[in-house]
Amino acid sequence: MAAPFSGEAGPERAGGIAFFWCAHVSVYIPFHLFQTTQIKECNKPIMAEKLKIISLGGLNEIGKNVTVYEYGGDIIVVDVGMGFPDDDMYGIDVVIPDFSYLIKNKDKIRGIFLTHGHEDHIGSIPYLLRDVQAPIYATRMTAGLVKLKLEEHRLLDKTKLITCESGETVKAGKFSVEFIHVNHSIADACGFAIKCPVGVCIHTGDFKIDATPVSGGMIDLARLGQLGKEGVLALLADSTNVERPGFTKSERSVGASFDALFRGCEERIIVTTFASNVDRMQQIISVAAKYGRKVAVTGRSMENAIKVSTELGYMNIPAGVLVDVNHLKSLPKNKVCIITTGSQGETMSALTRMAFSTHRQVDIQAGDRVIISASAIPGNENAIGSVINELYRKGAEVVNERAAPLHVSGHACQDELKIIHALVKPKFFIPVHGEQRMLKTHAKLAREMGMDPNNILISDIGKVMEFTRNTARINGTVPAGRVFVDGYGVGDVGAVVLRDRKHLAEDGMIVVVATMSAEDGALLSGPDIITRGFVYVKESEGLMEELKRVAMEAIEACQDQRLKDWSAIKTQIKNDLSAFLYKKTKRNPMILPVIMDV
Numbered sequence: 001m002a003a004p005f006s007g008e009a010g011p012e013r014a015g016g017i018a019f020f021w022c023a024h025v026s027v028y029i030p031f032h033l034f035q036t037t038q039i040k041e042c043n044k045p046i047m048a049e050k051l052k053i054i055s056l057g058g059l060n061e062i063g064k065n066v067t068v069y070e071y072g073g074d075i076i077v078v079d080v081g082m083g084f085p086d087d088d089m090y091g092i093d094v095v096i097p098d099f100s101y102l103i104k105n106k107d108k109i110r111g112i113f114l115t116h117g118h119e120d121h122i123g124s125i126p127y128l129l130r131d132v133q134a135p136i137y138a139t140r141m142t143a144g145l146v147k148l149k150l151e152e153h154r155l156l157d158k159t160k161l162i163t164c165e166s167g168e169t170v171k172a173g174k175f176s177v178e179f180i181h182v183n184h185s186i187a188d189a190c191g192f193a194i195k196c197p198v199g200v201c202i203h204t205g206d207f208k209i210d211a212t213p214v215s216g217g218m219i220d221l222a223r224l225g226q227l228g229k230e231g232v233l234a235l236l237a238d239s240t241n242v243e244r245p246g247f248t249k250s251e252r253s254v255g256a257s258f259d260a261l262f263r264g265c266e267e268r269i270i271v272t273t274f275a276s277n278v279d280r281m282q283q284i285i286s287v288a289a290k291y292g293r294k295v296a297v298t299g300r301s302m303e304n305a306i307k308v309s310t311e312l313g314y315m316n317i318p319a320g321v322l323v324d325v326n327h328l329k330s331l332p333k334n335k336v337c338i339i340t341t342g343s344q345g346e347t348m349s350a351l352t353r354m355a356f357s358t359h360r361q362v363d364i365q366a367g368d369r370v371i372i373s374a375s376a377i378p379g380n381e382n383a384i385g386s387v388i389n390e391l392y393r394k395g396a397e398v399v400n401e402r403a404a405p406l407h408v409s410g411h412a413c414q415d416e417l418k419i420i421h422a423l424v425k426p427k428f429f430i431p432v433h434g435e436q437r438m439l440k441t442h443a444k445l446a447r448e449m450g451m452d453p454n455n456i457l458i459s460d461i462g463k464v465m466e467f468t469r470n471t472a473r474i475n476g477t478v479p480a481g482r483v484f485v486d487g488y489g490v491g492d493v494g495a496v497v498l499r500d501r502k503h504l505a506e507d508g509m510i511v512v513v514a515t516m517s518a519e520d521g522a523l524l525s526g527p528d529i530i531t532r533g534f535v536y537v538k539e540s541e542g543l544m545e546e547l548k549r550v551a552m553e554a555i556e557a558c559q560d561q562r563l564k565d566w567s568a569i570k571t572q573i574k575n576d577l578s579a580f581l582y583k584k585t586k587r588n589p590m591i592l593p594v595i596m597d598v
Contacts, residue, residue: 051198051467053234053430056480057081057097059461060436062377063120064482066097067203067236067432071196074173075108077134078192078203079115082123083482096124097461099131100479106132110173114138115205116189117145118276126153127485135160137170139179141188141278144308166190166220181220182207185251185410186276187314188216193223198467199233202424206238206433208248208412209419214255214279215314225423233467235426239434239442240411247415249408254373255283257404262291265369267397268333269293270362272343272351273373273407275301278309280373281339282316288337289318296325298362299341299350325361338362343374345383355390366395373406414445421449428455428472430465507589508533510581512551512573516566518597523559527551527573534589543584550580551593566595 049072058065063083069076083095102109112134114122122142126149136159138146143163150156164170166181178193184206191204202224209219241248262269269288273280281302288295295317297306306322309315328336340362342351351370353359364370370391376384391398401407412420421429429451431442443456457465457472462480466473514526529547554576558569570593577591 048468049197051196051201051233053201053236053465053467054101054463054478054480055432055459055461056099056101056478057083057461058120058433059439059459060434061461062240062433062435064095064097064124065121065433066124068102069175069194069196069201070105070108071198072174073108074110074175075102075105076110076172076175076177076194077102077112078194079121079205080112080123080125080128081118081120083120094123094485096127096483096485098479098481098483099124099128102128103131106134109134110175111170111177112136113170113172113177113192114142114146115191115203116184116186117142118186118206121206122146122149125149126155127483129153129155129159133158135162137162137164137172137177139164139166139188139190140312141186141309141314144312145276145304148304148308167223180223181217183210183213183216183219183410184208185274185280185408187278187309191224193227199427199469200227200231201234201236202227202232202426204235204237204420206240206411208241208410209416210248210250210252212250212252214251214282221419221423224420228423228425232424232426233469234428234430234472235421235424236430236432237417237420237442238411239431239438241409241413242417242431242434242438242442242445244413245415246413248411248413249405251279251283251408254280254406254408255287257406258283258287258371258373259290261369261371261399261404262287262293262337266334267367267369268336268338268365269369269371270338270340270351270354270364270396271371271373272340274343275299275305275341277410278305278314281306281309284337284339284373285315285317285321289321293321293335293337294323294328294331295321295337295339296323296328297339298325298359302339302341302350328362333367342387343372343384344377344380345385345387347383352387355387355394364391364394364396368394368396370396370398371406372398372400375401375407375409417442417445418449421446421451426451427470428457428467430457430459505533507587508535509590509592510534510547510577512547512577512591512593513596514551514555514573514594515596515598516555516569523552523555524598527555531589534587546580546584547577550576566597569593570595 052070054068056066056068063081065079065081067078109132122145125146136146140163143161146161147156150159164179166179169176169178174196176195180191180193182189182191182205189205191207194201194203207219211218271284285295297303310317340350342349345352350359354362354364357363388398429446431439439458443458446456447453457474459465459474462477463474464476464478466475509532511530513528515524516522517524527548529544535543551573554573558572563569573593574591582588
């Protein structure tokens with residue numbers, strides 16, 4: 001019937017019969033029995049393809065969200081986010097995921113799907129696109145922000161950026177991805193229903209349930225419920241606010257607080273918030289227009305967000321309200337409103353520069369009302385406190401969420417999460433987008449909703465979750481971790497460099513310079529001691545002389561042993577100085593011996 005077959009066995013359908021060739025043997029099986037019949041090739045069972053879900057970021061951390069879905073030789077990627085450096089990552093600008101697995105499998109990638117336009121979900125796209133070419137699918141607001149990012153990195157002409165609408169379904173290899181509208185703190189946020197032959201996965205992205213949103217309508221609970229009735233294999237849900245009981249307040253509730261703060265104020269008003277929160281900015285602009293104030297925007301990310309949102313129709317700015325920041329000096333104080341970046345105390349943000357008098361157009365004046373319409377991201381408290389103290393020092397009035405309800409979260413609290421679980425009714429559940437305590441708390445919530453603990457997977461970045469229609473397990477790992485971006489350098493700063501930077505920052509550095517003969521190892525000059533960040537030399541001359549003595553004794557000991565290996569001599573100098581300094585000062589500076597041979 002068939003020519004001898006070597007390689008993989010495989011079925012072929014013809015006339016209701018499945019023909020199967022294996023090791024020169026033809027097996028004839030009625031096709032309707034084929035899917036329930038186990039056929040062996042060389043004593044190995046033929047297994048159905050499994051769905052693999054791999055997080056390359058966003059688990060046990062906040063930020064750099066990347067989730068990989070893989071089935072039958074096809075890959076789709078959900079979100080490509082970045083993270084921000086910790087306090088001990090000296091000199092690092094941003095942190096991006098390790099894309100090794102995606103680069104290795106770049107020919108399998110059928111599309112990149114973005115839930116929304118926050119940096120922790122789109123910030124790493126330019127770095128991935130250096131090595132991977134794949135179409136990007138996103139809603140209009142998200143696509144507009146991505147376009148700006150691609151233009152900045154000169155990648156727009158090389159990238160296929162496709163705009164989608166909520167309710168639309170995109171075919172990507174063996175996957176189909178349906179965009180489902182959700183509420184969040186940025187316009188056009190979506191979750192996804194990701195379908196493949198194994199089943200349907202609901203990937204919520206960042207969301208909350210807002211019955212009275214400023215724009216865009218309420219989250220599509222009806223569609224989630226319909227999918228739940230049809231059957232959902234797995235739910236991957238946002239865990240950010242799972243520790244908070246109740247419901248997250250509506251974005252519209254913030255508007256009343258702005259109205260109260262603008263009403264009757266005769267001073268200049270400066271408002272800082274997250275640049276991506278278009279609905280928040282819309283409310284600020286609307287209340288400013290109501291009270292006859294002109295609005296100026298400062299800060300690059302804020303200006304970009306205003307530009308994109310107005311072009312796409314997500315903001316409605318009354319004519320004549322928006323003015324250039326340079327025109328503010330000609331206006332009376334009670335006619336001015338400034339919207340600025342800097343809600344997290346970022347070093348180069350516009351508000352920080354205003355507070356410390358380094359902003360070119362705006363200086364904080366006594367009496368200014370500064371409204372901070374944001375909550376502190378964990379880790380930013382000290383930076384924000386420093387800016388607030390400087391604002392007070394300049395005589396400004398600072399109003400934050402402690403004084404008035406000026407901020408609401410974009411993430412679902414416990415009761416909202418329970419609604420999603422009840423609607424979706426997943427067979428398996430994977431908590432995502434959170435640190436370990438959040439993932440564990442979300443798993444507990446799922447158990448309280450009646451879910452089998454064996455069907456809950458708490459994963460970590462790099463771990464491979466495998467799914468069939470009835471089973472789920474963690475099986476193996478792929479390369480994953482953090483890649484540091486420092487200026488134009490991507491990945492060239494690793495753990496060793498960071499450790500050295502930390503060492504230098506904490507203990508300073510001592511350089512020992514000596515000139516020695518290349519012929520006989522005789523000391524020609526030195527040793528000279530140079531320090532940075534260790535002690536103030538002019539006040540520590542006695543210690544400097546002792547360091548020279550110890551270095552000289554180390555060199556003389558090497559000469560007595562007839563050592564001519566510069567590396568061995570450097571090690572001796574370093575060890576002797578290190579032991580002396582720790583005994584003398586209980587400090588451990590970095591010691592760099594330098595030998596010049598002539």
